Amino acid sequence: MDESILWVTAVVDRRAALDKRDKKRQARARKLGILVVDEPSVGTEQGNECVNQRVANIQAEEHVRHVIVDLGGAENIIELRMKNKKNKNKVAASKGLMDVPMVLVGPEEFIKAAAQGKMEVVEKFLEDGGDPNTCDEFRKTALHRAALENHAKIVEKLLDKDADINFKDRLDCRAVHWACRGGSLSALKVLQDRGADINVRDKLLSSPLHVATRTGHSDVVQHLLACGININAKDCEGDTALHDAVRLNRYKIVKLLILAGADMQIKNAEGITATEQVKQWQFDTKETLEKLDQMREVGLA
Structure with missing residues (x-):
């Protein structure tokens, strides 16, 4: 192997190990209640101001935490339980609605459904003649959103219905850009199989x-x-x-x-x-x- 490559990989490994070690040190210091200050100006007037500011921030956080605890008595617990109950009812209601044929799916619901992986909503929009290349104000399409969230099956469905694989958003990003941004390997492979250019x-x-x-x-x-x-x-x-x-x-x-x-x-x-x-x-x-x-x-x- 080339010497320059060996040198770089050695530096990379050492740097990674050092960062890991530094994170452990900071975690240990926090556990022990030690205020860790990395600035080289500690001991100077500027350094003291930095320390004082950090102490003030910690005190403020503690104050807020105590206020939350003080105010979070029985009333808050009851309120929280009521909210959880309402949320459960909403979920149950939404599940019931999904059993009823949807009358109409709008463009906004279509794009949102693609991002959330709701295949039945996406299919309903397309079956009713909706444009698969419908986009939002940023020119992001359902294909962009599905690729970002790694909903590979929805990506396939949209492409089957003639979604433009090269559709550009306002920054000229294609679906492959969004798949890579989301770490969506399955969606990326689907796009490549359908002819997307990775360059x-x-x-x-x-x-x-x-x-x-x-x-x-x-x-x-x-x-x-x-x-x-x-x-x-x-x-x-x-x-x-x-x-x-x-x-x-x-x-x-x-x-x-x-x-x-x-x-x-x-x-x-x-x-x-x-x-x-x-x-x-x-x-x-x-x-x-x-x-x-x-x-x-x-x-x-």
């Missing part, structure tokens, strides 16, 4: 790979890479998916992209490469380790 771009020139990377869906990223997506595609800021993954600390995705052959030397609009971003990671990791050593000496780590 399409939105108005910001983001590809589905950019979207899946930013939202942290590593399984979708892995699938897209296996399907041969353009791994080095740049968005409007010149960032590749690898730039995004490093910037957002998506450790697993960074490794997936690098091992799949992502170019670490591509410069974005600011002239920065992913390799330079990782070097900054390495520098930050060193600083964090030094800070942890200092905290260990006083029993906080």
Whole structure:
């Protein structure tokens, strides 16, 4: 394996381990009731103000918590039970209504039903001659919403009824973008089987790979890479998916992209490469380790 790849993966693993360790430290400190302050300005006037503000925030939260407890006596419990009973009645009523043939399903109900996975409502709208490409004010269609929520069966139904697989919302996002944003692997595969292009771009020139990377869906990223997506595609800021993954600390995705052959030397609009971003990671990791050593000496780590 190339030395640069070995170096990056080693830094990624170390950074991920350090972040995990830092989260455990913070959780332990909270459990012990220790106020953890990470700002380097502690001890200065600015640092003291920061500490005082955090203490004030904690005190305010505690005050609100006590008020809620004080006001949450028997009356609130009774009211809560009454609300739960009403909600149960509403659910029962809605189930009863579903047994009665619906007279009409409007466009808004149709799009909402697609997002909620209500196949019978979607079918009713389409059977009555409704336009499968009906969209909301943001030009999001039922196909977009179903893809986002991973309702693969509804995606199939809509496509069977001639829903436009390339319909663009206001940001030129297609259904594949929405599937990747939601981490909806099943819906994504249906769209691909029906001919969706996984290399399409939105108005910001983001590809589905950019979207899946930013939202942290590593399984979708892995699938897209296996399907041969353009791994080095740049968005409007010149960032590749690898730039995004490093910037957002998506450790697993960074490794997936690098091992799949992502170019670490591509410069974005600011002239920065992913390799330079990782070097900054390495520098930050060193600083964090030094800070942890200092905290260990006083029993906080």
